[in-house]
Amino acid sequence: MASISEKPMDVFGATLSRRHFLKAGGILAVGFSVAGPELLTAGTSQRTTMKNSLDPTLPSSWIEIHPDNTILIRTGKNDFGQSTTFTAYRQIVADELSVPFEAITTVIAGDTDKTPDGSGAFDFLGGGMPNIRKAAAYTHQALLDLASERLGVPKSKLAVKDGIVSGGGKSVSYGDLVKDQQLKLTIPVKGSLTSISGLTIEGNPPMKPVSEYTVIGKSFKNSVTSSKVAAKETWATDVRLPGMLHARVVHPKTLGSTLVSAGKLDQAKFPNSQVIVKGNLVGVVASSEWEAIQAADQVAKDTKWTDWKGLPGNAKLYQQLRKQSDWTAAPVQKSDDTKGSPAAVLASAHKKHSATYELPYMKHAPIGPTMALADVQADGTVHIYTHNQNPQALRGEIAKMLHTTPDQVIVHAYPGPGHYGRSNGGNAGAEDEAVLLSQAVGKPVRVQWMRADDMQWSTQSPAAFSDIQIALDDNHKIVAYQADHYMPAMQDDRPVGAVLAGLPTMSAPDVHSGGATSTVNEIQDPWIYTSVPNVLERGHGTFQVGQKASPIAVGLRDHSMRTPVQYQQNYPRELAMNEAAALAGVDAIQFRIDNARTGNKKTDSAKAERLIGVLNSVRDASGWDTRPSPHSGAVSTGPQPVRGRGVSSLLRNGTYWACVCHIAVTPDSGVIKVEKYTIAVDPGIIVNPLQLKRQVQGGAVMGISHALLEEVLFDESGVTQYDWNSYPILTMADIPEIKVELINNPKVGSYGGGSEAANALAAPAIAAALHDATGKILRRLPLKPEYVKAMLST
Amino acid sequence: MATLNVNGVQREVEASPDTPLLYVLRNDLQLIGPQFGCGLAQCGACAVLIDGKEARSCVTALSDVAAHQEITTLEGLPARWAKQKGLSADEAKSALHPVQQAWIEEQTPHCGFCQNGMMIKATELLESNPNPTVAQIKDAFTNSGPSPNLCRCGTYTAIIEAVQHAATIMAKGR
Ligand code: FES
Ligand code: FES
Numbered sequence: 001m002a003s004i005s006e007k008p009m010d011v012f013g014a015t016l017s018r019r020h021f022l023k024a025g026g027i028l029a030v031g032f033s034v035a036g037p038e039l040l041t042a043g044t045s046q047r048t049t050m051k052n053s054l055d056p057t058l059p060s061s062w063i064e065i066h067p068d069n070t071i072l073i074r075t076g077k078n079d080f081g082q083s084t085t086f087t088a089y090r091q092i093v094a095d096e097l098s099v100p101f102e103a104i105t106t107v108i109a110g111d112t113d114k115t116p117d118g119s120g121a122f123d124f125l126g127g128g129m130p131n132i133r134k135a136a137a138y139t140h141q142a143l144l145d146l147a148s149e150r151l152g153v154p155k156s157k158l159a160v161k162d163g164i165v166s167g168g169g170k171s172v173s174y175g176d177l178v179k180d181q182q183l184k185l186t187i188p189v190k191g192s193l194t195s196i197s198g199l200t201i202e203g204n205p206p207m208k209p210v211s212e213y214t215v216i217g218k219s220f221k222n223s224v225t226s227s228k229v230a231a232k233e234t235w236a237t238d239v240r241l242p243g244m245l246h247a248r249v250v251h252p253k254t255l256g257s258t259l260v261s262a263g264k265l266d267q268a269k270f271p272n273s274q275v276i277v278k279g280n281l282v283g284v285v286a287s288s289e290w291e292a293i294q295a296a297d298q299v300a301k302d303t304k305w306t307d308w309k310g311l312p313g314n315a316k317l318y319q320q321l322r323k324q325s326d327w328t329a330a331p332v333q334k335s336d337d338t339k340g341s342p343a344a345v346l347a348s349a350h351k352k353h354s355a356t357y358e359l360p361y362m363k364h365a366p367i368g369p370t371m372a373l374a375d376v377q378a379d380g381t382v383h384i385y386t387h388n389q390n391p392q393a394l395r396g397e398i399a400k401m402l403h404t405t406p407d408q409v410i411v412h413a414y415p416g417p418g419h420y421g422r423s424n425g426g427n428a429g430a431e432d433e434a435v436l437l438s439q440a441v442g443k444p445v446r447v448q449w450m451r452a453d454d455m456q457w458s459t460q461s462p463a464a465f466s467d468i469q470i471a472l473d474d475n476h477k478i479v480a481y482q483a484d485h486y487m488p489a490m491q492d493d494r495p496v497g498a499v500l501a502g503l504p505t506m507s508a509p510d511v512h513s514g515g516a517t518s519t520v521n522e523i524q525d526p527w528i529y530t531s532v533p534n535v536l537e538r539g540h541g542t543f544q545v546g547q548k549a550s551p552i553a554v555g556l557r558d559h560s561m562r563t564p565v566q567y568q569q570n571y572p573r574e575l576a577m578n579e580a581a582a583l584a585g586v587d588a589i590q591f592r593i594d595n596a597r598t599g600n601k602k603t604d605s606a607k608a609e610r611l612i613g614v615l616n617s618v619r620d621a622s623g624w625d626t627r628p629s630p631h632s633g634a635v636s637t638g639p640q641p642v643r644g645r646g647v648s649s650l651l652r653n654g655t656y657w658a659c660v661c662h663i664a665v666t667p668d669s670g671v672i673k674v675e676k677y678t679i680a681v682d683p684g685i686i687v688n689p690l691q692l693k694r695q696v697q698g699g700a701v702m703g704i705s706h707a708l709l710e711e712v713l714f715d716e717s718g719v720t721q722y723d724w725n726s727y728p729i730l731t732m733a734d735i736p737e738i739k740v741e742l743i744n745n746p747k748v749g750s751y752g753g754g755s756e757a758a759n760a761l762a763a764p765a766i767a768a769a770l771h772d773a774t775g776k777i778l779r780r781l782p783l784k785p786e787y788v789k790a791m792l793s794t
Numbered sequence: 795m796a797t798l799n800v801n802g803v804q805r806e807v808e809a810s811p812d813t814p815l816l817y818v819l820r821n822d823l824q825l826i827g828p829q830f831g832c833g834l835a836q837c838g839a840c841a842v843l844i845d846g847k848e849a850r851s852c853v854t855a856l857s858d859v860a861a862h863q864e865i866t867t868l869e870g871l872p873a874r875w876a877k878q879k880g881l882s883a884d885e886a887k888s889a890l891h892p893v894q895q896a897w898i899e900e901q902t903p904h905c906g907f908c909q910n911g912m913m914i915k916a917t918e919l920l921e922s923n924p925n926p927t928v929a930q931i932k933d934a935f936t937n938s939g940p941s942p943n944l945c946r947c948g949t950y951t952a953i954i955e956a957v958q959h960a961a962t963i964m965a966k967g968r
Contacts, residue, residue: 081904081947221901228906229897229913230890231827231868238826289821290813367831367839367908367946417831417907418947451832690901694952698904701948724836724944732943732950733936 051407061116062135069175078110084124096136098160110413118198118392120424128750137205194396219690236387236414248296254717256308256550263302270295279502309716310549330541335523340534345480349471357572361712368417369454374434387416393426425493433497452722459559466572476584525569529595574764614658622660622678634775646768654752659761670789684748699758705730707763801870811857827868838911838943896960904947
């Protein structure tokens with residue numbers, strides 16, 4: 001096709017180049033230039049194109065403006081029920097481009113060959129600056145440059161409404177601007193595509209002023225919900241390939257067993273089945289799913305494993321964690337809020353609270369067990385069809401396992417059950433197993449874990465304990481706060497099938513592993529009681545429990561789960577705050593406000609103001625009765641329910657939270673019923689009130705479930721829970737009245753994340769309410785009847 | 795060869811009689827509404843209606859279902875509603891079941907993986923109790939089936955609101 005090239009134009013650090021095409025068509029596509037290590041040819045600054053990826057030097061990647069004024073966006077961030085990619089991302093792009101929400105007709109998310117930036121299904125709003133926003137801002141500037149040239153009007157005199165640029169009495173639509181041209185906007189990007197955080201757009205293109213938002217702030221619906229509800233969506237579980245086989249995996253007997261002998265298949269009964277053994281990985285493939293299940297059961301019964309007893313078991317968990325874990329495995333971390341000399345103040349304080357708090361391993365427990373369909377082709381290309389929070393990271397892990405390069409691996413992303421963080425490092429369990437079995441049989445293989453596999457062979461949110469000390473002065477204010485948080489490594493991203501098969505993986509978490517996968521325990525619960533003069537928070541990290549002792553390097557593998565690290569640090573802090581308030585004889589909400597305020601409104605920090613805002617809001621909305629805890633009628637015995645209330649607060653990803661739980665507890669049975677749950681949220685600008693409310697309600701339910709019920713039970717060999725009866729979660733009958741107060745706070749100038757953290761607030765508030773009702777405190781989760789009853793009777 | 799009556803259509807299936815209905819629906823009949831959640835009748839993800847009653851297809855053997863019994867999956871809810879209301883074929887084509895409409899209006903699902911079972915349960919409930927109270931909804935979703943209908947994303951509040959919304963749509967008859 002004949003074309004005329006023009007010289008490139010600079011757009012705030014991005015480069016706009018174009019060709020006029022003589023035939024109809026045209027598009028403005030936003031690509032990017034990359035300085036990421038794996039996209040550079042070694043030793044040169046020459047960019048190369050990774051096969052099966054969006055070409056970083058050619059048009060395509062983020063946003064396409066079409067001649068018919070429709071817009072397509074692409075993101076590596078895959079939806080897991082947060083709705084953000086289909087609602088907030090469209091709203092953000094629509095506002096930056098000044099087009100209606102409906103103009104963004106297509107969202108492509110997750111597929112590694114069709115999306116640009118990688119990273120995972122977490123922190124969607126990226127501190128108010130998600131990649132897609134910057135991509136839109138650059139695109140907007142490029143369109144203005146084009147319009148300025150086309151209309152002969154200076155850029156500063158142009159205005160855009162509904163995708164029409166006008167100025168000087170003339171106007172042109174975005175669609176007309178791109179018609180018959182091929183435009184390429186190249187924007188600066190840094191990072192590594194297959195790392196956990198993927199690529200980040202650089203530079204500072206001008207952004208639309210908050211005051212001009214018209215799409216952000218409205219309750220748009222999630223387009224995918226409609227197709228899911230109508231059974232029109234293709235889920236990962238629905239994908240079928242020609243010649244595909246079904247598989248089940250026979251996982252080892254314990255978290256440290258090696259294979260003695262694989263069971264012999266009863267070929268007469270299961271004529272279309274086959275056993276595959278790779279190291280300690282035993283799989284059974286069959287032409288039908290039901291045969292695969294039955295054949296795997298038969299083979300499992302006949303498979304011999306070594307025994308292993310290398311775990312402490314539940315009863316000894318905290319004792320062993322404290323005494324026998326290697327807390328020198330990582331340097332001690334201190335928070336940025338460290339100030340003064342708390343040790344000295346604590347030593348001389350005459351009013352002091354000092355206690356240890358413990359919280360258990362918990363399961364992500366997706367409602368559907370992990371599954372994946374893999375197709376390892378003769379030429380070495382690997383296709384994986386699955387539901388994964390970080391498809392680009394999975395690509396890197398599979399390439400490593402197969403001694404190949406990521407360009408050989410394509411991950412196709414589909415909807416599936418929520419993972420709550422379990423696959424944000426690239427795998428949930430079945431992906432690598434499907435690849436290995438497909439490679440072995442030379443056909444596409446679909447691995448579906450059964451419920452027991454998912455309970456016993458998945459990762460879990462790590463257990464932790466904390467020592468907290470708080471000194472009070474005579475004015476009932478905190479003069480010193482000291483916290484020591486202890487936790488095994490948070491995130492093990494080694495694919496378990498590769499580990500079992502003895503194939504290459506990243507190393508198990510140690511001090512050298514990067515970021516989240518390290519043994520380093522950073523302080524991730526930002527300090528919010530800003531007027532406290534002496535603060536010290538330390539994080540102590542160690543190896544995963546049993547992993548080094550396990551002959552197959554497994555043990556209790558951990559993985560970040562909704563509000564990770566912060567959950568483990570905020571529960572002890574907030575419960576201790578309630579106890580300190582009780583010791584001071586001050587109402588627990590007022591106590592928090594007093595310790596955030598400087599005493600002079602003018603010098604209160606913006607942080608304190610927002611915290612006080614959510615605390616006041618939750619106080620009013622919950623019908624909180626201002627008084628010290630415990631309640632004057634607190635009772636810790638008897639068959640009659642007694643009532644109490646507790647509060648908690650938290651700051652995460654720019655969002656302030658406060659929560660009040662009203663409970664009834666029956667001392668004789670230890671049964672706690674949460675009767676009312678009230679939560680106030682200030683995320684700054686609210687992007688989509690309806691979706692935010694739904695996310696907060698969901699997080700509330702999950703948090704109550706964590707607080708009341710959830711704990712991984714294990715013996716010396718492995719996890720002993722295997723289904724929903726042995727690992728119960730909250731049912732509908734158990735939910736309280738849930739009240740959500742959304743505080744839109746545009747003067748913050750940005751939007752914080754609101755989908756995630758609501759799960760963290762219930763536990764400390766309920767534990768404080770138990771203290772309020774009974775006068776007794778349980779400093780360990782979960783607050784299940786057995787533990788509550790035992791505590792109350794001592 | 796077994797004969798099933800699914801969503802108003804007679805379907806022939808070749809599968810061993812002990813095959814759980816779930817795998818027959820998903821793998822042989824390409825009806826993907828029901829999902830595999832536990833395979834143990836403990837969650838509800840796989841639910842279908844059999845003669846109007848919620849059943850867990852993961853533990854219902856193919857041989858447990860007689861040819862005359864009516865199986866309704868999520869895919870069959872619009873036609874079920876159209877038939878109950880005597881809608882014309884044209885109207886039926888575009889209409890979702892009120893439960894599905896309400897689920898969209900209320901933006902009930904998060905991941906949505908459990909919601910097949912939730913919508914099946916809601917349909918069962920509303921067909922016998924057109925105007926349930928919150929307590930009746932909670933009871934139905936917790937105690938009426940082989941197990942509580944579980945949602946890990948915690949959408950129970952949104953489900954309650956959607957059931958009540960569906961009840962108002964059904965009362966209007968459209
Ligand atoms: S999959 Fe059938 S009840 Fe869970
Ligand atoms: S919506 Fe995700 S499990 Fe219910």
